[in-house]
Amino acid sequence: MPNPSQLRAAALTVTAVLLAAWSTGCSSDSKNEDLTAQKLSWKECPAPSDSEGGGSAPSPLPGGTEWQCATLKAPLDWADPKGDTIGLALIRARTSGDASKRIGSLIFNFGGPGGSGVTTLPAFGKDYAALRTRYDLVSFDPRGVGRSAGVECEDDQQLDKYFQQDATPDDAAETQDLLGNTRTFNAACEKNSGKVLPHVRTTDAARDMDLMRQVLGDDKLHYFGISYGTELGGVYAHLFPKNVGRAVFDGVVDPTQNPEQSSLGQAKGFQLALDNFADDCASKVEDCPIGDTAQDVKDRIAKLLKDLETKPIPGIFPRELTQTAATNGIAQSLYSKDFWEYLTEGLQQAYEGDGKVLMLLSDSMNGRNENGTYSNITAANISINCADDKPRYSADFVRSKLPEFRSASPLFGDYLAWGMVSCTDWAVPGAADHPDVSAPGAAPILVVGNTGDPATPYEGARKMADALGRGVGVELTYKGQGHGAYDSKNKCVQGAVNGYLLQGTVPSAGTVCS
Numbered sequence: 001m002p003n004p005s006q007l008r009a010a011a012l013t014v015t016a017v018l019l020a021a022w023s024t025g026c027s028s029d030s031k032n033e034d035l036t037a038q039k040l041s042w043k044e045c046p047a048p049s050d051s052e053g054g055g056s057a058p059s060p061l062p063g064g065t066e067w068q069c070a071t072l073k074a075p076l077d078w079a080d081p082k083g084d085t086i087g088l089a090l091i092r093a094r095t096s097g098d099a100s101k102r103i104g105s106l107i108f109n110f111g112g113p114g115g116s117g118v119t120t121l122p123a124f125g126k127d128y129a130a131l132r133t134r135y136d137l138v139s140f141d142p143r144g145v146g147r148s149a150g151v152e153c154e155d156d157q158q159l160d161k162y163f164q165q166d167a168t169p170d171d172a173a174e175t176q177d178l179l180g181n182t183r184t185f186n187a188a189c190e191k192n193s194g195k196v197l198p199h200v201r202t203t204d205a206a207r208d209m210d211l212m213r214q215v216l217g218d219d220k221l222h223y224f225g226i227s228y229g230t231e232l233g234g235v236y237a238h239l240f241p242k243n244v245g246r247a248v249f250d251g252v253v254d255p256t257q258n259p260e261q262s263s264l265g266q267a268k269g270f271q272l273a274l275d276n277f278a279d280d281c282a283s284k285v286e287d288c289p290i291g292d293t294a295q296d297v298k299d300r301i302a303k304l305l306k307d308l309e310t311k312p313i314p315g316i317f318p319r320e321l322t323q324t325a326a327t328n329g330i331a332q333s334l335y336s337k338d339f340w341e342y343l344t345e346g347l348q349q350a351y352e353g354d355g356k357v358l359m360l361l362s363d364s365m366n367g368r369n370e371n372g373t374y375s376n377i378t379a380a381n382i383s384i385n386c387a388d389d390k391p392r393y394s395a396d397f398v399r400s401k402l403p404e405f406r407s408a409s410p411l412f413g414d415y416l417a418w419g420m421v422s423c424t425d426w427a428v429p430g431a432a433d434h435p436d437v438s439a440p441g442a443a444p445i446l447v448v449g450n451t452g453d454p455a456t457p458y459e460g461a462r463k464m465a466d467a468l469g470r471g472v473g474v475e476l477t478y479k480g481q482g483h484g485a486y487d488s489k490n491k492c493v494q495g496a497v498n499g500y501l502l503q504g505t506v507p508s509a510g511t512v513c514s
């Protein structure tokens with residue numbers, strides 16, 4: 001799942017000079033070093049690299065607080081902690097409150113996997129102003145992401161072609177094209193980043209966070225995980241239950257599902273979000289510009305996608321809006337109700353033969369910058385998922401599951417089913433069918449589920465709370481739309497989250513916000 005930070009301006013030329021001091025490749029100069037004793041050198045943040053999404057250096061927060069960046073040294077292989085090291089890119093904003101009331105650092109992971117925390121935290125930093133009254137706000141590029149030994153696969157021109165491919169094959173020839181493109185992409189990852197690929201599992205990132213906790217000087221890890229960040233937080237709690245401080249999971253991954261079950265759940269979730277979008281448009285007092293009824297809205301979208309399969313329309317020159325790009329753009333717009341107006345506009349334009357808006361939404365999903373470069377979110381996402389997930393699915397298996405996926409979502413079913421082949425020829429074996437998040441003895445973890453969440457369906461929150469264990473997982477329900485709950489600005493949700501993180505007040509299990 002993509003980073004929500006969206007498109008950014010092209011990086012400044014001087015970025016290359018600044019980044020020279022922030023190298024995060026593998027190093028062998030730290031044999032026998034006690035990495036928990038390292039001192040971080042916090043400096044002015046450079047502009048994000050292209051692999052982090054590009055753009056300009058982060059602006060100060062309201063009130064003038066500057067963002068600071070540092071590099072944390074961590075073992076490449078946690079099974080050999082005295083061996084080669086990698087650098088992990090960190091960012092922070094110091095607490096705005098009284099130092100005597102400071103709790104510690106609050107570490108954020110915004111999901112993906114593959115999203116750059118160094119880019120995303122400044123983009124949304126003002127939304128966490130209340131939390132900054134007692135915490136330093138901290139995030140990072142997890143290993144394999146951005147400047148943290150970022151995985152490299154195909155180049156920008158190859159990625160343009162990769163994202164234009166037919167991702168929902170209808171015959172043997174199209175299936176072979178998809179499988180061939182997948183093999184080519186995966187081979188490029190192995191060729192360009194083979195040393196890193198075995199070491200980007202979520203368990204590795206969780207161990208990095210415990211090292212981070214120690215180097216930041218905290219006795220406990222205080223944590224805010226969103227989307228995949230909830231899985232990372234759950235794995236951390238399993239590995240280090242006694243080190244869990246105050247933690248919140250928002251937009252919650254179901255830790256009991258294997259990749260097939262997760263993909264099917266997403267098909268249902270995105271279909272629900274599409275249904276809600278269509279209902280909302282059709283219910284407006286003014287005419288819905290993309291359909292007379294909710295069913296008409298969905299029927300017209302389905303016809304558009306069918307037409308695009310054989311006749312793409314102009315997108316962003318010289319690229320065309322294909323069926324795959326349009327499906328991707330529609331999915332991106334369903335992550336937040338705030339994006340529904342862009343989906344409406346994009347569909348209106350597409351019906352008139354202009355695919356620019358849907359292409360922009362697709363680019364945002366894929367991490368394509370305005371200058372034609374890509375962040376490494378796709379490379380990192382696939383690398384982390386394939387290192388984590390043990391199952392490998394064949395084309396025959398996918399075909400056998402298509403009826404079930406199509407029943408779950410006529411629009412997104414094929415797209416999500418065929419996505420299961422992405423790890424089929426991966427160089428590194430997957431670790432497990434699903435993560436272990438059982439955390440007996442851990443402090444309470446607030447688990448927030450959104451009934452209208454397309455990407456991490458609501459049912460996952462209950463599964464996570466149960467899997468964490470009795471007395472650990474505390475479920476809160478938000479009856480809303482979009483991915484996650486805290487950023488909806490719902491006062492009930494934010495009051496409960498802030499109350500726990502700032503005061504230690506655990507809301508009653510089963511609390512419902514609407």
